[in-house]
Structures are given as structure tokens and as C-alpha cells.
Amino acid sequence: MSLLEFARGPAIHWSLIILTVGILWRLLGVLALTRGADLSRPRDAFGNFKGYRTVFSRSWPAGEFTTATMFQTSVAYVFHLSTLIVVFGVTPHIEFITGLTGWAWPGLPNAVGVGFGVMALGSLLAMILRRLSKPAVYCSNTGDFITWVLVALPLLTGLLAFGHLGARYETLLALHILSVCALFIWFPFSKLMHAFWFVFSRAQSGIVYAHKGVRI
């Protein structure tokens, strides 16, 4: 079995299984832990609505923080949107998803995919440099750095595979898939779960604050 066969076969299969088990385990494990009812009189009659609104309103910093957080907010947006476009817009990725789900849609031209890939990697680099230069702001732990490496590797190997740079294409493709496998395995047990948690945590915060009459 070649490295590519291993990557396309058992490696990606088992990493998907771990991803699926891990995400559902963590989601249900937390969401099924219901909170006790707050018996106090709500100070805002529309508390629940405002809580749900918070899911969207917290996508941008509050006015007084706009200037101070402009850099990381902008760079984070560039990273997230670029990564999203690369993951769902590049033809080989669509092919993989089609093989898994049967869903298909038109892909982007290669040059566009490479452009967004470079933007994603560049913004990721900018964010780690900021994190390293301001340790007091981020209070990073080892897990944060492992996460950064495991997110950066698929982008890097993907770009190298696209450009046939550094090694033979099948080797780069195998390394790209294996790096994605590592990301899938790490995902449910790391802060990358914010991809799911952000909805619930924002909504919960919004509901609690609204119940107490805090301006949100």
C-alpha cells in the first residue's frame, strides 16, 4: 500500500470516524447538561430574542473596542472566509465531499483557489505572530500552538500540492490528506470546537445578560 493509498483509505476513514464520534460526544455531552431554571423575574421581556440576536451581534466587536481590535478582527475574518472558500470552493475538495455525501457544486478556477489559500495561510501567520508578540493578551497554552500547526499544515501542503512544489505530486497529496487527518482527529478535543460552540455560547451569554437587564 502506497502512502497515498493509506492516506485516501484507512487514514482519512478513521480520522472521519474520530471526528464524527468526537463532535457528537462533545456536543451532546455539554448540551444535555441542562441548566437549572432561573426563577428570578426577567428584566427584559424579550430576553430570549436578544439572546439569539447576540449570536450575530457578537460577530463584530462593540463600538468602543473597534479601533483597538481592528487588526485581529480583520485578519481573523480574512482567515476564516478564505479558509471557508478554499475548503468548499476548490474542485478536489468538492470531489471529496461529493464522494462522501453525493452533493456537488461548481468549483473555482485554480488561480482563485490558490489566491485564497495564500490569503488564509498569510493571515494565519499574522495571527500567530501577534499571539507570540502579545503573550499577556492571549495567555496561550500548548494546545493553542498545536492547533495552529495542525490548521496551517493542510493549507501549506495543499498549496505545495497545487503547485507541485518540493516533492512528487502524489507524495504532496498524501501529506496534504494526512495533515487533514491529523486536524480531524484533533478538532473535537481542542478549541477548534468553537466552530460549533460559538452559536451556543453566544446565545447563552445573550440570554443570561438579557435576563439580568444588561445592555447587549
Add this chain to the structure above:
Amino acid sequence: MSNSPSLGEVLDSQGFSRRDFLRFCTAAASVMALPASIAPTMAEALAATRRPSVIWLSFQECTGCTEALTRSAAPSIESLIFNFISLDYHHTLQAAAGDAAEHAREQAEEANAGQYLVLVDGSVPTRAHCSTIAGISNLDMLKTSAANAAAIINIGTCSAYGGLPMAEPNPTGAVPVGEIITDKPIVNVPGCPPMPLAITGVIAHYLTLGQLPPTDHLGRPLAFFGENIHDRCYRRPFYDRGQFAESFDDEGARKGWCLYKLGCKAPVTYNACANLKWNQGTSFPIQSGHGCLGCSEPRFWDAGGFYESVARGRFETGSKLGLAAAGGAAAGAAAAVLAQRKKKRLAAEHAEQDSDAH
């Protein structure tokens, strides 16, 4: 061999002009990425060479490799190969049969010990009685013929990497030649079938320079297998623009767009099909509208469906992932129930302590 006529004498006697010969040498030199200036030297060297004895062993194969070499639509430079060598044994092509044929092989091996080439097409079965020639198992014949050979050239994917006979479940226990013979120089010229010019090019290189050509990690001559087909494909611009045929009769297919989504294995296949093409440079599979099968790669029969694109995962999608989802949900629910119980137990203990205190 020392008493046999030189190649030049043979070619003269058969009416080949020096122009034809030089044309072959120039083409062979260029496809092997040798400097153009070597063509006259190559011609001189080949003309003076005594034809080397070649033992061609056909094991578990379909004769396609021999067909590729001999069934040219018109006389071509590939057909000259039979003038460069003394083909002393090829049981598909030779007139002799039975004991006479085997005797010819034994005689050639004895007379040219240490100097003859062994060309093999077909994989070697390791289970007894799966394939024999004149009562001799393929395995024994290979070992005997290889013992005194100067070098071995594997013609086609079956002898190079096992090919179709070695595909799962491999009923004959087939193996490639390289797994049996480990003490001789071996060059693989894979393909199903291999490109005729790659076969003749390797032989010409050996005859001219006295050594086998440089190879990649899979033992393939770099001159023919150094680049993947995707990089040389004339449909590559469509791949780059994201224009793909989605089926074999849609608009994309009619317009000649990229066949990647239809399972083309060109990105992971190393061969010279896109440069040299087949049938005197007429066409190659992708040009005729079908994706590359990856036939010059190891395990190409088992490494994925011919119509599944390279990017697709190779595993069953539904059942195991569904089970994983159910398992994850169950684990999460169980974790939540346990946490709730712990929370209630702690609350009860706390309440008890409170009442005791009061």
C-alpha cells in the same frame, strides 16, 4: 555472439538506409533527454555493435506488450528493435515450438552467459502449477534464465509491479520479477501496454552506453517516466480554469475539457503518453476522450475505481460513519447523564451538610 554480423551489416543487408538509422538514433537520443550531438555517436556505436542475445520470457500476461511492440500500423522506428537484437527466445513469436524452442533458449543462455538480456512480460506466479512452459514453472524458468543474464528489462506493468494477475485476490500468488531476482540490474518499463519507444529507447541506451538508463524510485527510466501525464496534458489549461467534463457525453466532454472528475489518473501517473503518444504520435487515451487509468503505476487495478477521481476517499461512506455518529451521540448522552447524577449527588450532599450545620 562474437561471430554474428554487426548491426550495421545486418541493417545494410535488410535495405535500411543510414538516414533511417540516424533518424532513429536522433529520436531515441531526444526522448531519452540525451544531447542531440550524441546521435551520430550512438549510430556509430550501434552500427558496430554485435547484436546481443535476448531471451524474452512471457509469463502471466496477455501478449499486449508484444502486440504493442510489433503491431505498428506502418513500418516505424520501433520495428527496428528486432534488428538491434538477436531475439533467441520468444515463445509467442518464434517459429520453433516444444523441445526445439526450449533448446534454443538453453543454447542461447549457455553461449552468451553473462552477456544476454532477459526481457520479461507478465508476472510470476508463486503457487505451483499455475503457469508453466514446456513443463517448467515460470518461477524456475525466470531463476534459470536470470542467473547468467547481464540485465533484466521488465516489459509492462505485470512483470514490473505484478499488474492484473497480482490484483486482489491474487489467486496465483503473482509477484513482480523484482521480488524474485534481487542480484541483477533491473529496469522497469511499465504500462498496460508500455510505450514501444520506451522499450526500444532503454535497449538502445544499453547498447550504446553499455549501461541501463537512470531510473526513478520505482525502477522506471526517468527519460520516459520522469514527469506525470497531468503536467504534459494538453487539457491541463481546462483543469486550471475549473472546466471539467461531468459525464462522457456532456458539453464539457464534447468541448474537450478536463477529465479529472471522470476519474482521470493523470495527476498521479508517470509516463510519456502525453508527449510521445501512440500509433506514430497520433493520439493517447486522454486525447481520445477517456481518462488515464494510471496503468504504469503499481497496484493500478486495486488503487481505486477507474471512474473515481483522484481526490475521492477510498472507503465505504455510510455504515461506519453512521455507526460512529450513533456511538458519539450515545457517549455524549452517557457523559451528560453521569454529570447530571454527579451534580445531583453533590447538591444532595451539600444540602445535607447545610441542614447538619443548622
